[in-house]
Amino acid sequence: MIELQGLTKRYGEKLAVDGLTCTVRPGIVTGFLGPNGAGKSTTMRMMLDLDRPTHGTVLIDGQHYRQLKDPLRTVGALLDAKAMHGGRSAYNHLLCLAQSNGIPRARVREVLDTVGLTAVAKKRSKGFSLGMGQRLGIAGALLGDPQILMFDEPVNGLDPEGIHWIRNLMKNLAAQGRTVFVSSHLMSEMALTADHLIVIGQGRLLADTSMADFIRQNSRSYVRLRSPEIERLLDVLAGAGITAVTTEDGHLEVDGTESAQLGELAARHKLVLHELSPQQASLEEAFMQLTAESVEYHAHSAPPGGDPRPVAGADAPPDAPPDGGAAPPGGGWGADWRKKKGS
Amino acid sequence: MTTPQPQAAHPAAPQTAPQAPPHAAPGYWPGTAPAGGPAGPVGYVSPIPVRKATLMDAVSAEWTKIRSVRSTIWTLSVMVAIIVGIGLLIAAGVDASGSKMTGSTALAGGFFSVMLGMICVLTLGVLTISSEYGTGMIRTTLTACPDRVRVLTAKAIVFFALTFAITLVSTALVAMFDVAMLEDQAEFAASGGEWLKVTVGTSLFVGLLGIISLAVGTLLRHSAGAITVMLGLVLAPLVVAMFMYTESLSSVRKALFEYSIPMLLSVFYGASGESSATSLSGWDPLWVIAIAAAVALGGAYASLLKRDA
Ligand SMILES: Nc1ncnc2c1ncn2[C@@H]1O[C@H](COP(=O)(O)OP(=O)(O)OP(=O)(O)O)[C@@H](O)[C@H]1O
Ligand SMILES: [Mg+2]
Numbered sequence: 001m002i003e004l005q006g007l008t009k010r011y012g013e014k015l016a017v018d019g020l021t022c023t024v025r026p027g028i029v030t031g032f033l034g035p036n037g038a039g040k041s042t043t044m045r046m047m048l049d050l051d052r053p054t055h056g057t058v059l060i061d062g063q064h065y066r067q068l069k070d071p072l073r074t075v076g077a078l079l080d081a082k083a084m085h086g087g088r089s090a091y092n093h094l095l096c097l098a099q100s101n102g103i104p105r106a107r108v109r110e111v112l113d114t115v116g117l118t119a120v121a122k123k124r125s126k127g128f129s130l131g132m133g134q135r136l137g138i139a140g141a142l143l144g145d146p147q148i149l150m151f152d153e154p155v156n157g158l159d160p161e162g163i164h165w166i167r168n169l170m171k172n173l174a175a176q177g178r179t180v181f182v183s184s185h186l187m188s189e190m191a192l193t194a195d196h197l198i199v200i201g202q203g204r205l206l207a208d209t210s211m212a213d214f215i216r217q218n219s220r221s222y223v224r225l226r227s228p229e230i231e232r233l234l235d236v237l238a239g240a241g242i243t244a245v246t247t248e249d250g251h252l253e254v255d256g257t258e259s260a261q262l263g264e265l266a267a268r269h270k271l272v273l274h275e276l277s278p279q280q281a282s283l284e285e286a287f288m289q290l291t292a293e294s295v296e297y298h299a300h301s302a303p304p305g306g307d308p309r310p311v312a313g314a315d316a317p318p319d320a321p322p323d324g325g326a327a328p329p330g331g332g333w334g335a336d337w338r339k340k341k342g343s
Numbered sequence: 344m345t346t347p348q349p350q351a352a353h354p355a356a357p358q359t360a361p362q363a364p365p366h367a368a369p370g371y372w373p374g375t376a377p378a379g380g381p382a383g384p385v386g387y388v389s390p391i392p393v394r395k396a397t398l399m400d401a402v403s404a405e406w407t408k409i410r411s412v413r414s415t416i417w418t419l420s421v422m423v424a425i426i427v428g429i430g431l432l433i434a435a436g437v438d439a440s441g442s443k444m445t446g447s448t449a450l451a452g453g454f455f456s457v458m459l460g461m462i463c464v465l466t467l468g469v470l471t472i473s474s475e476y477g478t479g480m481i482r483t484t485l486t487a488c489p490d491r492v493r494v495l496t497a498k499a500i501v502f503f504a505l506t507f508a509i510t511l512v513s514t515a516l517v518a519m520f521d522v523a524m525l526e527d528q529a530e531f532a533a534s535g536g537e538w539l540k541v542t543v544g545t546s547l548f549v550g551l552l553g554i555i556s557l558a559v560g561t562l563l564r565h566s567a568g569a570i571t572v573m574l575g576l577v578l579a580p581l582v583v584a585m586f587m588y589t590e591s592l593s594s595v596r597k598a599l600f601e602y603s604i605p606m607l608l609s610v611f612y613g614a615s616g617e618s619s620a621t622s623l624s625g626w627d628p629l630w631v632i633a634i635a636a637a638v639a640l641g642g643a644y645a646s647l648l649k650r651d652a
Contacts, residue, residue, distance in 0.1 A: 026386060048486050051651040066489040069395045077486050083479035085412060092411035100404035100487045101396045140483065145389035177387040 001026055001179060002047060002148065006056035009042050009203075016042045018203035019056070024181045026147070029174045031194030031211070032183040033287065035295045039203040040183040041079070044152050048077055060148065072101040072144030078151045081133040086126030090117055090136050093125060097140055111139040130157030138166070148179040155189060167193050187287035191215070199287070201294025218286030223259045225252040226275035227266075236269045237262075251275070401488055401497035409501055412474075415467060419505075422463035423513050429456035430517035438524045447613050448533040449525035450541045453517040454612040457545055458605055460513065464506050464549055465573040468556025471502050473566040481652050491647045495561060499554055499640065506553040510546040518542055540611040540626070547629055548608060551636040552577075558639035562646050577604040607631055 002024040009017040017039040024030045034040050045051040047058045049065035060068065060075060068074050084093050094108045112118050115135040120128070125136060134157050141149055151170070155163045170193055174180045184190050190197065190211070197214050199207035207214065225244070227233045233252065237244045242262075244252045254262060259278045266273050409415050434452050437444070444451060472495075475481040488494050518541050522533055556573050563569040580603035587596040600606055607628035623631070 045482070045651075048482075049489050050482055050485055068489065070393060071396075071489055072487050073389065073391075073393050075486075079482055079486075080479050083483045085408070085474060085478050085480045087412045087414060088408070089411065092407060096404040096407040096411070097483065097487045099407055100400050100484075102394050102400045104391065107391060145391050147387040147389070 001061055002181065003059040004043070004047075004056070005059070007043065007046060007053055007058060008055040009039070009046060009051060010054040016203050017046070017053075017200075020200065020203070020205055021056075022198050022205060022208050024179055024198075025196070026179040027174060027177050028195035029170050029180045029182060029193050030196045030198060031190035032181060032198050032200070033185065033187065033190060033291075034183075034200040034206075035185060035291050037202075038200050038291070038294065040200065041152055042203075043200070044077070044079065044150055044181075044183065047150065048075070048079075070101050070144070072097065072103065072146060074144070074146050075148045075150065076141030076144055076146040077149070078134070078137040078141045078154055080152070081130055081137050081157060084125050084133070084136065084140075087124055089122050089124055090128075090139075091121040093136065094139060094143060097143055101144055103144055107143060107145075111142045114142060115139040131159055131162055134158055135162070138169075146178070149173055149181070151180075151182040153183055153185075155184070155186075163189075187284045188282075191283050199290060201291040204294070206290055206294070214286075215283065218281070218283060218290075220255065220281040220286060222279050222281065223254045223257060223262055224275060224277045224279050225254060225262065225273060226250075227252070227271060227273050229271055232269070233266070233271055233273075236265065236271065240265055253279070396488070398493055398497060401493050402500055404487075405497045405501040409471065409505065414470070418463050418467045418470075419509055422460045423509060425463070426456045426460035426510070426513035427516050429459060430513075431520055434517070434520050434524045437528065442528065444525065444529045446530055448531045448537055449521045449529040450518055450533050450537055451529075451612045452521040452525055453514060453541055454609055456517060457510070457514060457549070458608060460510075461549055461552060461577070461604075461608075462574070464510075464553045465556045465577065466570055468502060468506075468553040469560035469569040469573060470566060471498055471557055471560065473560040473564055473569050476564040477566055485652050492644060495557075495640075495644060495647055499557055502553050502557055503550045507546045507550040510549040511542060514545050515542045537613070544611045544626060544629060545608065548611070548632055551629075551632045552604065554636040555632075555639045558636070558643035561643035562639075581605055602631060604632075 004020050004022050004024075007017055007020040008015070020039075020043060032040055032043070042051065046053050047060070047065065049058075058065065065071065065075070088096075090112065091108060094111065095105065097103075098105060098108050109118070109121075112121050115138050117132065117135055117139065120132065125133060128136065134154065138151070138154065141151065149170075151166075154166050154170075158166060170180050170182060174195070182190075182193070194211050196210050197207060198205070209217075225233065230246075230250065230252070234244060234246075237252075237254065242254055242257050242265075244254045246252055259276055263273070263276050266276075430453050433455060437452055472481075475484060484494060485491060518533075518538060526532070555576075556569075559572055559576075560566075560569045563572065580599040584596045584599040584603065587593075587599070601623060607623070610623050610625075610628045
C-alpha cells in the first residue's frame, strides 16, 4: 500500500506535482496516467525518496521509503530503462543490487531467467537494445520479490511479445496480492491492464477511479446530427433544453438524449436531417478530453482530442461526467477541469 | 523464513524454487500468498529469506561495482605500470649515471613515479561516483539503498582500501629496487621508519587523496568537471607559488608551496633535503591530507543528503 498525502514538488518556478493525495492499494494494478510532463516520473521519484517533496509525504506500508530496512524486498522499481552503468554486465548489475540488500545470489539467475536475458547475462548492458535494457530494469525490480512494484512506462521499447508479457506479468503480480503501480500515457494500454486509474495533469489529480467506473462514465455515448438547417436545429434543440455541441466539421453532437427522441423532435419541427447516428467515444478520447486543459506539450496541427466547442446551452459543459459516480478526494474527478471549462 | 542467514551459507533455500521458463508469469514461487481479489488487502509474502541490510552488504555491492567495470581495471593497471615502471626506469637511470644522491636516502628515487601514478587515483575516485550520475545508475543505487550516508561510506571504504592496497604493493616494489640499486649512491642509509613512510605512509596519503576525489565527484556530479578540479587542486598551488615573485606575498607563497600535494608527498621521501623548503616533517603530510579528506567528505555527505538524486 502506498499513500500519498498532499505531495507537492516545485522545481524553481515550475510546479511539477501539485498537492497529490491518493492511495495505491494492494491486489490490483493501478494505472498512473497523464500527458507528457504531467509529473508522473517526478511523483515516482518522490515515492522512492530520490527527490525530496516540497510539501507532503509518501508512506510505503506506513513507513517512509528511507526507513525501510531492506528496500528491495519491499519495493521494486523500474524508473529509466537505462539507469545502469553501460560497462557492467547484466549479471553483475543485478548482483550488486542483490548484495546491497542481502538477497541470495541464486536469485539473480532466477530473475534473469524470468525476463529472458539469461543468454546475454555476461554481456555489457551498453550493447543492449531499449527493450533489453527495459527487461534488465524489470529484472532489477523483481529481484527482491517485493510486495510493491512500481513501473515507469514499462512498455517503452518493448516488442509486441514483450508488451504482452509485461501485461500478464503485472496482472499476475497483482493477483498474488502485491501492489502494482504503473505509469503510462496510453489509455488503451491501461484499459487492458489496470483495475484502478489515477489520472494527473500538470501535477494535479484529475481522476482517481476504478477502471470499470471510468469506462462506464467515459465511453460516452452521444448522437451525431447533420442537417442543412443547422441554425434552426440548434434553436429547436435549445428550446427542448438539449445541449448540443458543433464539431469542427459542422456536425452536432448531443449527449444524454436517445437518437429516437432527437429524430422525433426533428420530425415535429419538419427539420431535414442528413445524419442521425448514435456514437461511442473511445477511452483514448475520454482521456484526452480529461487532460485536454493540462496538456503542455502538444503538436500544433490540431487541438488535442478535437475538443468540441460548446455552442448551445453552454452553461452546462457538454461532456461533464454523469453525476452519481465515485466520489474520490478533491470533490469528484474532473472537478478541476469542469471548473476551468465553465469559466 | 525471516531467520537471518549469512549469504554464503544457504544455497538451498532459493534454489529449491523451481526455475521458471523464460517469459513465464512469476506465479511459480512457492509459498505464494492466496491471490487477492481486487478489493482484498491481502499482502504478498515472499519465500526468500529476509534479513536487514547492513553496511557490509553495501560494501560488497560497491566492491562488485568497482571490479565489474573494465575502466577501473584499466586505470588501476596503468597506475601500477606507472609507479613500478617509471620507478624502475628512474632507479636504473640514477644507477647508470653513478651520481651521488646528496641529502637523501635511496628511497627518494620513488617519489616522482608515485606523483605521476597518483593522477589515476584522482580520475578513478571521481568516476566512482560521477559515472553513476552520468548513467543514471545513482537512482538505482539509492533505490536499493536509500540510506545515502551508507552508500557514500561504502564507496569510500572500498575505494580507500583498493587504492591503499595497490599503492602499497607498487611502492614496496619500487622501494626494494631503489634500495637494491641505489644504496651505494645515497648519502644516508634507509631506516625502518623511512621504509614505513614511503610505503604505508604514501599509500595512506594516496588513499586519502582518493577520498577527496570521491568527495569532489559527489559534490560536482560531473565527471570531466570534477577531474579538472582535482587536477587543478593538485597542481595549481605549486604553479601559482612559482609565479609569486613579490616579496609581500612571500608568506602566502610559502604556504601554497608547503601545502601543495606534491610537496606534501615529498616530505615522506625526504626528497627536499634538510627541510629547507618545507617546515613539515615526519608524518605531518598525513594529518594535513586527513583533515582535508574529512572536510571534503563531510561536504559530500551534506550535499548527498540534501540534493535530489
Ligand atoms: N530535475 C528537474 N528540474 C526541473 N524541472 C523538472 C525536473 N524534473 C522534472 N521537471 C519538470 O517537471 C515536470 C514533470 O516532469 P515528469 O518527468 O515528472 O513528467 P512525466 O509525467 O513523467 O512526463 P513523461 O510522460 O514525458 O515521462 C516537467 O515539466 C519537467 O520539465
Ligand atoms: Mg516520465
